[in-house]
Amino acid sequence: MSRRPAAPLAAFLLLLAACSSSGGGDKAGPATATTAGEAKKAPPGEPAPKNETAFETPADTFVFAIGGEPETLDVGKMRGVNEFAVGMNLFEGLVEYAKGEGPVVPAAAESWKVSEDGRTYTFTMREGAKWSNGDPVTAHDFEWSWLRVLDAATASPYAEQLWILQGGRAFTQGANKDPKSVGVKALDDRTLEVKLEYVAPYFLELCAHHTFRPAHRKTVEAKGDQWTRPENMVSNGAFKLSEWVPNKNVVLVKNDQYWDAANVKLAKVVVLPIQENTTAINMYEAGKLDWTGSVNLPSIKMATLSQRKDYKEEPYLGIYFYRINVQHPVLKNNTVRKALNLAVDREGIVKVVKSGFTPASSFVPKMDGYTAAKGDFDFDPDRARELLAQAGFPEGKDFPTLRILYNTDENHKKVAEMIQQMWTRHLKINVELVNQEWKVYLKSQQEIDYDVSRSGWIGDYHDPKTFLDMWTTGNGNNNTGWSDKEYDGLIEKADHEPDAARRSALLAQAEAILLDRGPVVPIKHYARAFLINPAVKGFEPQLLDLHPAKYISK
Amino acid sequence: MFQYIVKRLLSSVGVILIIITASFFVMKVAPGGPFDADRKLPDEVKRNIEAKYHLDKPLWEQYLRQMDSIVLKGDFGPSMKYPDRTVNEILAEGLPVSLVLGFQAMIVAVMLGLSAGLIAGLRQNRWEDYGAMTTAMAGVSIPNFVLAPLLIVLFAIKLRWFDAAGWNGLEKGIWGHFKSSLLPSLTLGVYYAAYIARLTRSGMLEIIRQDYIRTARAKGLSETVVVARHAIKGAVIPVVSFLGPAFAGMLTGSVVIEKIFNIPGLGTHFVASAFNRDYPLVLGTIVLYSALLVVLNLIVDVLYTVLDPRVSYD
Numbered sequence: 001m002s003r004r005p006a007a008p009l010a011a012f013l014l015l016l017a018a019c020s021s022s023g024g025g026d027k028a029g030p031a032t033a034t035t036a037g038e039a040k041k042a043p044p045g046e047p048a049p050k051n052e053t054a055f056e057t058p059a060d061t062f063v064f065a066i067g068g069e070p071e072t073l074d075v076g077k078m079r080g081v082n083e084f085a086v087g088m089n090l091f092e093g094l095v096e097y098a099k100g101e102g103p104v105v106p107a108a109a110e111s112w113k114v115s116e117d118g119r120t121y122t123f124t125m126r127e128g129a130k131w132s133n134g135d136p137v138t139a140h141d142f143e144w145s146w147l148r149v150l151d152a153a154t155a156s157p158y159a160e161q162l163w164i165l166q167g168g169r170a171f172t173q174g175a176n177k178d179p180k181s182v183g184v185k186a187l188d189d190r191t192l193e194v195k196l197e198y199v200a201p202y203f204l205e206l207c208a209h210h211t212f213r214p215a216h217r218k219t220v221e222a223k224g225d226q227w228t229r230p231e232n233m234v235s236n237g238a239f240k241l242s243e244w245v246p247n248k249n250v251v252l253v254k255n256d257q258y259w260d261a262a263n264v265k266l267a268k269v270v271v272l273p274i275q276e277n278t279t280a281i282n283m284y285e286a287g288k289l290d291w292t293g294s295v296n297l298p299s300i301k302m303a304t305l306s307q308r309k310d311y312k313e314e315p316y317l318g319i320y321f322y323r324i325n326v327q328h329p330v331l332k333n334n335t336v337r338k339a340l341n342l343a344v345d346r347e348g349i350v351k352v353v354k355s356g357f358t359p360a361s362s363f364v365p366k367m368d369g370y371t372a373a374k375g376d377f378d379f380d381p382d383r384a385r386e387l388l389a390q391a392g393f394p395e396g397k398d399f400p401t402l403r404i405l406y407n408t409d410e411n412h413k414k415v416a417e418m419i420q421q422m423w424t425r426h427l428k429i430n431v432e433l434v435n436q437e438w439k440v441y442l443k444s445q446q447e448i449d450y451d452v453s454r455s456g457w458i459g460d461y462h463d464p465k466t467f468l469d470m471w472t473t474g475n476g477n478n479n480t481g482w483s484d485k486e487y488d489g490l491i492e493k494a495d496h497e498p499d500a501a502r503r504s505a506l507l508a509q510a511e512a513i514l515l516d517r518g519p520v521v522p523i524k525h526y527a528r529a530f531l532i533n534p535a536v537k538g539f540e541p542q543l544l545d546l547h548p549a550k551y552i553s554k
Numbered sequence: 555m556f557q558y559i560v561k562r563l564l565s566s567v568g569v570i571l572i573i574i575t576a577s578f579f580v581m582k583v584a585p586g587g588p589f590d591a592d593r594k595l596p597d598e599v600k601r602n603i604e605a606k607y608h609l610d611k612p613l614w615e616q617y618l619r620q621m622d623s624i625v626l627k628g629d630f631g632p633s634m635k636y637p638d639r640t641v642n643e644i645l646a647e648g649l650p651v652s653l654v655l656g657f658q659a660m661i662v663a664v665m666l667g668l669s670a671g672l673i674a675g676l677r678q679n680r681w682e683d684y685g686a687m688t689t690a691m692a693g694v695s696i697p698n699f700v701l702a703p704l705l706i707v708l709f710a711i712k713l714r715w716f717d718a719a720g721w722n723g724l725e726k727g728i729w730g731h732f733k734s735s736l737l738p739s740l741t742l743g744v745y746y747a748a749y750i751a752r753l754t755r756s757g758m759l760e761i762i763r764q765d766y767i768r769t770a771r772a773k774g775l776s777e778t779v780v781v782a783r784h785a786i787k788g789a790v791i792p793v794v795s796f797l798g799p800a801f802a803g804m805l806t807g808s809v810v811i812e813k814i815f816n817i818p819g820l821g822t823h824f825v826a827s828a829f830n831r832d833y834p835l836v837l838g839t840i841v842l843y844s845a846l847l848v849v850l851n852l853i854v855d856v857l858y859t860v861l862d863p864r865v866s867y868d
Contacts, residue, residue, distance in 0.1 A: 439586025
């Protein structure tokens with residue numbers, strides 16, 4: 001009996017320890033809070049809690065979290081990462097992402113030929129590839145699926161992705177209703193011919209993108225919007241849908257009909273939509289999750305988390321930057337924009353924000369096959385002041401108050417405050433912060449109703465185009481009023497350049513213009529931070545954060 | 555009584571119609587739409603989608619369509635954020651979860667609150683009273699987003715008695731359900747338990763001084779019978795009037811709890827649908843919640859007459 005009071009006492013101490021770790025605020029000592037740290041603080045005589053999480057997930061099951069309920073499991077209508085995290089395991093494209101970083105690998109197509117001008121692709125479909133109901137996967141499936149996405153009646157929000165096909169855009173607009181006018185055609189069951197609108201060396205990789213993955217025609221036609229229900233769905237990926245309880249879980253089981261089923265090690269994949277990163281971490285620590293998915297918490301919590309052994313950071317194909325409204329009477333002056341750029345200490349920001357972000361010296365993140373232009377904006381407050389004086393605002397005199405717009409979020413606020421401070425201190429100008437709810441912020445940004453606006457952009461594929469297209473004149477994502485004929489010309493020229501090296505150089509030239517006189521303040525390149533069960537194998541870093549479960553085992 | 559209930563229900567229908575109308579126009583005024591994202595949709599794509607959901611029609615036509623569908627068919631239409639599902643389905647999936655959570659939290663609140671309040675009231679100014687009331691004070695003061703993580707760290711991560719998050723229905727057995735629902739029910743219920751404890755205590759203190767209690771005692775009834783048969787009934791009247799708003803509060807206030815514990819209830823949609831500008835889902839949740847509130851208030855008013863003979867609606 002005498003031992004009994006010790007248990008509640010120990011529990012209480014643990015509770016306090018936990019408090020100090022989750023409570024945030026003060027960073028008094030080094031003792032704040034890793035699980036390991038708590039273990040050391042346990043009262044003497046008590047068995048020290050285990051250093052690592054004991055996982056309760058079965059060995060043939062991979063359980064991971066996504067940041068929210070998938071909007072849809074209709075592969076042709078998916079928009080975001082939550083959908084695709086599930087979708088890529090259900091549906092297989094002509095090609096599939098490699099395990100880790102690397103060129104895409106053959107999947108539903110076993111080989112392909114590219115014409116000399118780089119604009120015609122001929123795919124040979126894989127012999128023996130089957131849908132989960134046993135039907136063969138044919139070239140006709142792809143032709144039908146792609147046309148379906150383009151079709152105005154489908155109203156797919158991602159139809160734009162397929163406008164790379166000849167005549168694709170006109171078909172979506174309804175300007176041309178003849179499906180034969182679109183550059184995708186099944187020559188026979190095993191041959192798919194694709195004609196592109198322009199030269200795109202990244203087209204093969206696009207074929208792995210969700211919008212390019214096929215849906216099962218008979219099922220879609222018979223079941224309509226209900227075809228994505230577990231009882232209806234027919235898919236051609238390594239897994240098939242077994243259960244989908246919205247906001248609770250999506251359960252996938254191994255698809256025995258899959259052509260490469262022999263190499264699929266998992267029997268089950270469980271995807272949990274969890275909005276709150278803290279909740280995902282709690283579940284992970286309780287041993288119910290193998291992978292938290294990307295977590296993004298206030299920097300103080302990230303600092304704690306990053307002490308863990310199972311904490312990982314991977315570069316992610318994205319840029320965090322500020323847009324500058326070039327219609328603004330003062331900001332239209334490029335010298336002012338340069339001054340703003342030079343007064344930003346990117347290293348300083350990244351040090352505080354953590355999570356593996358890297359300071360941006362270019363707009364396009366690092367990727368194979370492209371040497372990004374380097375911007376001339378290394379932190380230099382003296383030069384910044386000089387430039388501002390040149391522009392007619394010595395010591396910030398008469399400079400109008402600048403407003404930084406950001407969408408309501410703890411981390412965005414932090415960055416905005418730091419930049420506010422840098423500009424105020426180094427340029428002696430007045431800076432105000434304005435935060436808006438997401439959709440309001442989007443509207444302000446699209447209507448160019450701001451001075452400086454926080455922005456982010458995540459690439460769809462490993463090619464600088466996915467970051468540079470948006471800055472062409474009148475592009476729907478430009479949102480700054482910036483227009484540069486030379487820039488537009490270079491992008492246009494790259495679209496017709498079949499030689500990869502020359503094309504890449506053209507794009508780098510365009511990027512150099514963007515960095516030299518564009519409407520942006522590049523700040524940092526993205527990273528993904530997460531916790532992962534050390535027993536998980538086959539999970540390799542990948543710039544798009546795509547990890548097909550067919551490669552994963554435990 | 556029957557007449558009274560019918561009258562109340564009829565006026566409620568009017569209230570709900572007004573709520574639908576007001577919500578419809580207010581949400582259309584909010585900037586942005588369901589299909590705005592950081593990647594702007596090309597105009598032709600946006601046009602196709604808007605045509606599909608009739609968002610290209612004039613506002614009055616959209617309103618009439620919506621009203622027609624809701625009032626005549628009870629159909630809120632497809633969700634714009636989750637195109638694979640209809641709003642009716644989403645509500646039908648979320649409501650039972652929220653109701654069960656609210657109901658369990660209610661049981662926690664009533665059990666803890668009543669017993670603490672009765673003890674405190676019967677042992678006024680003794681240590682039992684101070685202990686119960688201090689705990690109640692703490693219960694009211696500690697916000698649920700503080701209490702929940704504490705409970706999770708202790709009982710789910712360290713001790714692993716309960717689930718850290720998630721929700722199991724009865725398909726995982728009673729224990730499976732209990733494991734996933736105890737911590738959220740407790741967190742949600744504690745605040746109300748504290749409130750109920752204070753109400754019960756003051757109710758008890760007031761009743762115990764009433765003449766009819768003195769009469770009961772004078773008749774020679776034992777203290778237990780006096781309390782159980784005569785005092786409690788009077789003491790819980792303020793509690794009953796609190797239960798309606800409390801249950802409503804638990805349903806609408808479960809948003810935070812549902813997020814922390816990742817529970818697939820309605821609370822999540824209640825807030826998120828507005829942020830997503832998922833117009834049909836916004837209307838659906840609003841109508842559902844208003845209907846619940848109306849019904850709960852009515853039940854409380856009817857219960858009054860049962861508990862307090864002085865109240866009558868005829």
